[in-house]
Amino acid sequence: MSDRRAVPPSAAGDLEPYGARIFLGALPPGFALEPFLQALLEQIAARCVEEGAGVIGHLKCVLQSDRTSLRCNLTSLRSGARCAPGPDPSARVTSATEDTGVPGATLDLAVLVYGLPAEAIDELVEEALASLLHPQGIPWGKQAAC
Amino acid sequence: MKLLLFTGFLGSGKTTLILALARRAAARGARLAIIVNEVGEVGIDGQVFRLGELEVVEITAGCICCQIGADLVRALRELAETFGPELVIVEASGIATPGGVLDAVRRYPPPGLDGIETVTVVDPTRFEVLHEVLTPLIEAQLAEADRVIITRLDEATPAEVEAARAAVARLAPAARLHLVEASREETLEGVVAELLAVLSSGRSTPAAPEEGWR
Numbered sequence: 001m002s003d004r005r006a007v008p009p010s011a012a013g014d015l016e017p018y019g020a021r022i023f024l025g026a027l028p029p030g031f032a033l034e035p036f037l038q039a040l041l042e043q044i045a046a047r048c049v050e051e052g053a054g055v056i057g058h059l060k061c062v063l064q065s066d067r068t069s070l071r072c073n074l075t076s077l078r079s080g081a082r083c084a085p086g087p088d089p090s091a092r093v094t095s096a097t098e099d100t101g102v103p104g105a106t107l108d109l110a111v112l113v114y115g116l117p118a119e120a121i122d123e124l125v126e127e128a129l130a131s132l133l134h135p136q137g138i139p140w141g142k143q144a145a146c
Numbered sequence: 147m148k149l150l151l152f153t154g155f156l157g158s159g160k161t162t163l164i165l166a167l168a169r170r171a172a173a174r175g176a177r178l179a180i181i182v183n184e185v186g187e188v189g190i191d192g193q194v195f196r197l198g199e200l201e202v203v204e205i206t207a208g209c210i211c212c213q214i215g216a217d218l219v220r221a222l223r224e225l226a227e228t229f230g231p232e233l234v235i236v237e238a239s240g241i242a243t244p245g246g247v248l249d250a251v252r253r254y255p256p257p258g259l260d261g262i263e264t265v266t267v268v269d270p271t272r273f274e275v276l277h278e279v280l281t282p283l284i285e286a287q288l289a290e291a292d293r294v295i296i297t298r299l300d301e302a303t304p305a306e307v308e309a310a311r312a313a314v315a316r317l318a319p320a321a322r323l324h325l326v327e328a329s330r331e332e333t334l335e336g337v338v339a340e341l342l343a344v345l346s347s348g349r350s351t352p353a354a355p356e357e358g359w360r
C-alpha cells in the first residue's frame with residue numbers, strides 16, 4: 001500500500017494527488033457526455049504535460065446522475081481517454097443526455113501526475129471545465145478533496 | 147482465508163483485472179471481499195467495485211501517502227471477524243510496493259489467514275518510460291511478485307510487449323508470467339482460473355515461471 005517508502009524520489013518529481021467532486025448543473029438535451037469526459041481528461045492531461053508534469057500516472061472520473069452512469073480514464077496522451085459504463089447498476093447507461101437533458105450530475109475526478117502541485121492541477125481542471133462547459137452555458141461547482 | 151494482493155503502477159489495469167476475477171469468483175460461490183487503497187481522497191475504484199454485490203472496504207490514504215499498513219491490518223481483522231471471507235483481494239495503490247503490505251500482514255496476520263499471492267500488473271505501453279524515471283518503484287513492484295500480468299496487449303506494439311517481457315524475466319525471474327488483453331474476456335479466463343485454483347489449493351507461490359495466455 002502507500003507508505004513513504006513506496007514513493008521514492010525519482011526523476012519524475014513528486015506525486016501530489018489531486019481529487020475533486022464537481023457538481024454539474026442542468027445538461028441540455030443532446031449534450032454528449034462521453035465526448036465531454038474524454039475531452040476533459042485529455043485536455044487536463046495535455047495541459048499538465050505542458051506545465052511540466054514529468055509522468056502522467058492516471059486520470060480517472062466517474063459521472064453519475066439519476067439516469068446516467070459513466071466512467072472514463074486516461075493513462076497516456078497516446079492512448080487517449082476511454083469510457084465505460086459507470087458503477088451504478090440502477091442508472092440507465094447512456095453516453096448522451098438524449099432528448100430530455102439531465103437536471104444535474106456529480107463528477108468525481110482524480111488526477112495523479114508527477115511533478116505538479118495540487119494547486120496547479122486545480123487551476124488546470126478549472127480551465128478545462130470552463131473551456132468545455134462555458135460555451136454550452138452549463139454551470140458547475142467544484143469541491144477539491146485534496 | 148486467502149489474500150490476493152494486486153500491485154502495479156497507476157493505470158496499469160489492476161481494477162479491470164480485479165473486477166473480472168471477483169465476478170468469476172463470486173459466480174462460483176466464493177465469499178470474497180475487496181480492500182481498495184487509492185491515492186487521494188476521491189474513491190473512484192471503490193465506486194466501480196460496488197457494481198456487483200461485492201464487499202468493499204476503502205482505505206484512502208489522503209493527500210500525504212502516509213503509513214497504511216495499520217489500516218490494512220485493522221481492515222483485514224474486521225473482515226475476518228465480521229464477514230468471514232474465503233478470499234480477500236487487496237488492490238494496492240499504484241505508488242505502493244508489495245513489501246510494506248506483506249511486512250504488515252505477516253507481522254500481524256488476521257485470524258485464519260492461510261495464503262498470500264502477490265500479483266503485479268504491468269502496462270507495456272508505458273513500461274520503458276516508467277522504468278526509466280521511477281526505477282526504484284517499478285523494480286520494487288516486480289521484485290516481490292509471485293505473478294506478473296502484462297496487459298493492454300491491444301494497445302502495445304510487439305516491441306513494447308517484448309521489452310516488458312524481457313524486463314520482467316530479469317527483474318522477477320521466479321514469477322509466473324501471464325499476457326492478457328483485458329478488453330477480450332477470453333484472454334482473462336486462463337489467468338483467473340489459475341488464480342482461483344491456486345488459492346483453493348493454498349499454494350501461495352507458483353512452482354516455476356511459465357508463459358501465460360495470449
